[in-house]
Amino acid sequence: MATERKLYWGSGSTPAWRVLIALKEKGLEFDSRLIEFSKGEHKSEDILKLNPRGQVPTFVDGDVVVNESLAALLYIQDKYPSPSLLPATxxxxxxxxxxxxxxxxxxxxxxxxxxxxxxxxxxxxxxxxxxxxxxxxxxxxxxxxxxxxxxxxxxxxxxxxxxxxxxxxxxxxxxxxxxxxxxxxxxxxxxxxxxxxxxxxxxxxxxxxxxxxxx
Ligand SMILES: N[C@@H](CCC(=O)N[C@@H](CS)C(=O)NCC(=O)O)C(=O)O
Known part of the structure; x- marks a missing residue:
């Protein structure tokens, strides 16, 4: 099924790994875009128009773009609260x-x-x-x-x-x-x-x- 979620990530990028883990924990499907740093793909036009810093993670969910990994974690928890990755209190x-x-x-x-x-x-x-x-x-x-x-x-x-x-x-x-x-x-x-x-x-x-x- 097509999904509106898209994650650009790189192998070994720990900030991007955070977002991959959160999406897995929530059981969310996404369009996985593995980029190669050695080919400069993090500076591709596709990424730069979403993330002027040309970095991964670059995360898109419908009309929302969240690129900073910690912000993306909070966004994912907020938008998809269950199962929760936050304590109840x-x-x-x-x-x-x-x-x-x-x-x-x-x-x-x-x-x-x-x-x-x-x-x-x-x-x-x-x-x-x-x-x-x-x-x-x-x-x-x-x-x-x-x-x-x-x-x-x-x-x-x-x-x-x-x-x-x-x-x-x-x-x-x-x-x-x-x-x-x-x-x-x-x-x-x-x-x-x-x-x-x-x-x-x-x-x-x-x-x-x-x-x-x-x-
Ligand atoms: N503060 C950002 C850091 C992201 C970051 O530094 N990504 C690195 C990979 S680990 C990157 O894309 N570097 C390429 C560049 O800065 O040109 C976050 O936590 O998401």
Missing amino acids: VEGRALVYQRLQESSNLQDKATQVILFKMKNADADVPQEKLDAAKNELKYWESYVSEEGFIAGPDFTLADVAAGPFLIAMQRFGATLEDFPKLAKYTETLKARPSVAETSPPHWKGTPGKDWLAAL
Whole structure:
């Protein structure tokens, strides 16, 4: 059946992965447009007319275009509330919103190391970048709840927002040895169908990196 939903995404784009997970969790069909960064397809006319930044995710739902991944998560939850990815209480939702925004720090610290190595393959990652990433993980280690998710007993938008970055950090070498709760948490996430089925296709059968091995 034709759908008005369309998602442009790239393999390995963690922001785009967030949106893929949310759509899967909600059981929503969409027109899947996998772009190739190496061919510059994120700067294609099709994407630029929807998203002047020429980035993925670029998400269209009928007349609505939402490109920032966290905004897209909130939009998807709002438009398609069931099954819910938010707690029933306002206090519970406050925590999810807090973690949602905070996941930008995780994105930033991890990306700083990864981009550095992409641009400077032979150089050592500056210690302060590794320290910043490690320090960020300390916060997230303390956030994993007794029940195992980031914002309480259930899988929520907080997990959708932070999970892809934590899993990507492992892919880029983080052992998470000093973060036992996060190590267990990422295993739980990776076993979740919405996460497993949307995992970056090019990761399958290709090795990761050791750039974050100090973490
Ligand atoms: N703040 C955006 C970031 C999106 C983003 O950085 N996407 C990257 C891929 S991971 C991209 O498309 N980069 C290409 C470019 O900026 O030219 C979000 O969370 O959606």
